[in-house]
Amino acid sequence: MNCSPQAAAYPAFLAEHFPPPPSLLAELLPLPDPEPDELAWQSRWFSGDFGRDFLTTSGSSVSIIDFGWWNHGAGPDFRDCVISIAGELRRGSIELDGEARDWDHHGHSTNPAYRDTVLHLQLSSHTKGEWFTRTDDHRLVPQVRLDLATPLGDFNTPAPPAAHPGRCLNIFRQLGPDKTLSILEAAARYRLERKSARLQRTAAIHGRDQALFQAFADALGYSRNRLPLTVLAQRLPLKFLLSRPDDSEALLFGVSGFLHGQAFDHADTPTRAWLRGLWDQWWRYRDTFAPGQPRLPLRWNLTGTRPLNHPQRRIATLQLLVKNWPSLRRLLQPATFREKALRTLAASLHHPYWDHHYTLQALPSAKPMALLGSNRLTEILANVCYPLLIAEHEPLWAAYQKIPAPTDNEKSRRAALRLFSGHPHLDQLTGKLWQQQALLQIYEDFCLTDHTNCAACPMPEQAARQS
Ligand code: SF4
Incomplete structure (x- = not known):
């Protein structure tokens, strides 16, 4: 505006x-340790506070076409999302974690409920070295590290x-x-x-x-x-x-x-x-x-x-x-x-x-x-x-x-x-x-x-x- x-x-x-x-x-x-505030970050993400256009950790452009709906049960945080990555449309889930290695630590890499994940969002870069987000059927999931300098709003x-x-x-x-x-x-x-x-x-x-x-x-x-x-x-x-x-x-x-x-x-x-x-x-x-x-x-x-x-x-x-x-x-x-x-x-x-x-x-x-x-x-x-x-x-x-x-x-x-x-x-x-x-x-x-x-x-x- x-x-x-x-x-x-x-x-x-x-x-x-x-x-x-x-x-x-x-x-x-x-930003305090992201873990205790993960719910606040999820809420900000879903409200669009981070925007819709990002770069993955490997440098591809990704746009969020549909933010989907907030998952109530087991599995990724947001379901039925649509993203466009390097010009290609993908439909599936989006998961937001504190950091890249949480994907493995939380058992998502062996859990079929996470198989349709199309984007892995991360709040921090604490994970050392390159980390691959992989589904249980060995598909690589693009990662986006959210910009923590994005306004946190009034929750804190x-x-x-x-x-x-x-x-x-x-x-x-x-x-x-x-x-x-x-x-x-x-x-x-x-x-x-x-x-x-x-x-x-x-x-x-x-x-x-x-x-x-x-x-x-x-x-x-x-x-x-x-x-x-x-x-x-x-x-x-x-x-x-x-x-x-x-x-x-x-x-x-x-x-x-x-x-x-x-x-x-x-x-x-x-x-x-x-x-x-x-x-x-x-x-x-x-x-x-x-x-x-x-x-x-x-x-x-x-x-x-x-x-x-x-x-x-x-x-x-x-x-x-x-x-x-x-x-x-x-x-x-x-x-x-x-x-x-x-x-x-x-x-x-x-x-x-x-x-x-x-x-x-x-x-x-x-x-x-x-x-x-x-x-x-x-x-x-x-x-x-x-x-x-x-x-x-x-x-x-x-x-x-x-x-x-x-x-x-x-x-x-x-x-x-x-x-x-x-x-x-x-x-x-x-x-x-x-x-x-x-x-x-x-x-x-x-x-x-x-x-x-x-x-x-x-x-x-x-x-x-x-x-
Ligand atoms: S009260 Fe006035 S001078 Fe003091 S911090 Fe606030 S704006 Fe600044």
């Missing part, structure tokens, strides 16, 4: 001091810097609101267009609806369960769930691993009744989709998660989005999009069990709880709807600029404290969602990459040049 002038201004604003621009550095986090978030006013505080006061707002607008545009580019990349591979579905799942997983919810939406694609409307809830809860016997044994009567209904449907799929089947099961982060944000409630919300998908699709059209209509739809999402339960273990709450509350929906608007829709229909930028900032974003509060603490025009600079997004971008690009407690951060001097 073409960068708007405002969005282009932001990297230029940054580039003076950072080669390459720090907005990239913020994403190019040092660095530790936040101290929450205290930063060195740029005085500069922003001196600049005045108009010049500060123009810096914020450039940063907000830049952020929006990067989000949009990512959504469009996934849409080009899996279609617009699936890209939206994955992005909704990601946003519902915020902040501690983004990866498992995204992978859940990748392993159970929207089209598959829509084709089984009566079973989609059982599938989502079953594949997530929450339909286990223990949940039933310790449950109260309404929970047992609800679980029994799901089990009646889930047993037909269990052997195919059992949570232990993939080598990398979903790991839910349950500690420190607010009860309202418990992943079980988020999965219930995701299922309601599936149930209401035809309406959602109609609403998410660029030329006719009305935020109010989306808010009305969100407010209408009700579930007989989850309206009154925090988790499967919790006692019911007398007061109903919204499954998609106003703040969460605002985050979805900022991270999913507007990035996609503005790219398709620029006039929506004006509507986006009117959205008030949500009140529960800890990271943006921290950013506002560092940049604008005590600023006489604080409300004018931070009261809107787009301004909050701009602050987050600056925070990620400058505050999170600074390790000198502001001393060596170029932002104050850079901002001063705008005066």
Whole structure:
């Protein structure tokens, strides 16, 4: 997509001091040992974050024509893929491993289930010397080493810097609101267009609806369960769930691993009744989709998660989005999009069990709880709807600029404290969602990459040049 002038201004604003621009550095986090993060890399691969065109380790060009589907059972990670290698089309599976020798270490070379593998992806070059990926019938499989400098995205978030006013505080006061707002607008545009580019990349591979579905799942997983919810939406694609409307809830809860016997044994009567209904449907799929089947099961982060944000409630919300998908699709059209209509739809999402339960273990709450509350929906608007829709229909930028900032974003509060603490025009600079997004971008690009407690951060001097 073409960068708007405002969005282009932001990297230029940054580039003076950072080669390459720090907005990239913020994403190019040092890759830890790839093994524990293999699920995150698989998810990134399947979303198209690495692109579609590669060179094999022997120098042949390879393009991914079809990313296939995420395998639930034994065998390679992705099935029914189509690749073009040196101009020749091949259909088969794709396997992603930490490094080349894992192919042998994991027994794939003698396992007939891997016989149709057409591409072996690797995350590291730790394997010494030349290594041949070979199937059990002695066919060589082309290898591609993924570029680990490819943005990792937000699944790995660095530790936040101290929450205290930063060195740029005085500069922003001196600049005045108009010049500060123009810096914020450039940063907000830049952020929006990067989000949009990512959504469009996934849409080009899996279609617009699936890209939206994955992005909704990601946003519902915020902040501690983004990866498992995204992978859940990748392993159970929207089209598959829509084709089984009566079973989609059982599938989502079953594949997530929450339909286990223990949940039933310790449950109260309404929970047992609800679980029994799901089990009646889930047993037909269990052997195919059992949570232990993939080598990398979903790991839910349950500690420190607010009860309202418990992943079980988020999965219930995701299922309601599936149930209401035809309406959602109609609403998410660029030329006719009305935020109010989306808010009305969100407010209408009700579930007989989850309206009154925090988790499967919790006692019911007398007061109903919204499954998609106003703040969460605002985050979805900022991270999913507007990035996609503005790219398709620029006039929506004006509507986006009117959205008030949500009140529960800890990271943006921290950013506002560092940049604008005590600023006489604080409300004018931070009261809107787009301004909050701009602050987050600056925070990620400058505050999170600074390790000198502001001393060596170029932002104050850079901002001063705008005066
Ligand atoms: S790190 Fe830079 S941008 Fe962040 S508060 Fe300090 S001076 Fe400001």
